[in-house]
Amino acid sequence: MARSAGMCEVMRPGCVMRGSEIHHRMTRGMGSAKVSGINEASNGLLLCHACHRWITEHPKSSYERGWAVRRNAVLLSPADVEVWWRSSKWLLLDDDGGFEVVSSTKPAAVFPLSRKVSA
């Protein structure tokens, strides 16, 4: 993906930087063909294996940072959910591989949590 330039897009502490795995923020699930954006660039993050594993093991924290998008509440498109990107800024990802920097609507208290080393 052009947006990532081959580097991990999450960059948690412990990140190994080199992007090697595509993570789907919203999973396909069953009977979900109608959910918009599943196959769009806005739903994919290029991750290193360390960050990908952390996201898989910490779903709650990942939802708070937009690294994962819930599919069971409102029918949101991943393009509508901000991502805490490379520990530096909130982005809205578009479906063409681009992005927009947004001033976050999320509480600042979310940030210190992202520095916590996984148990």
Ligand SMILES: [Zn+2]
């Ligand atoms: Zn990483």
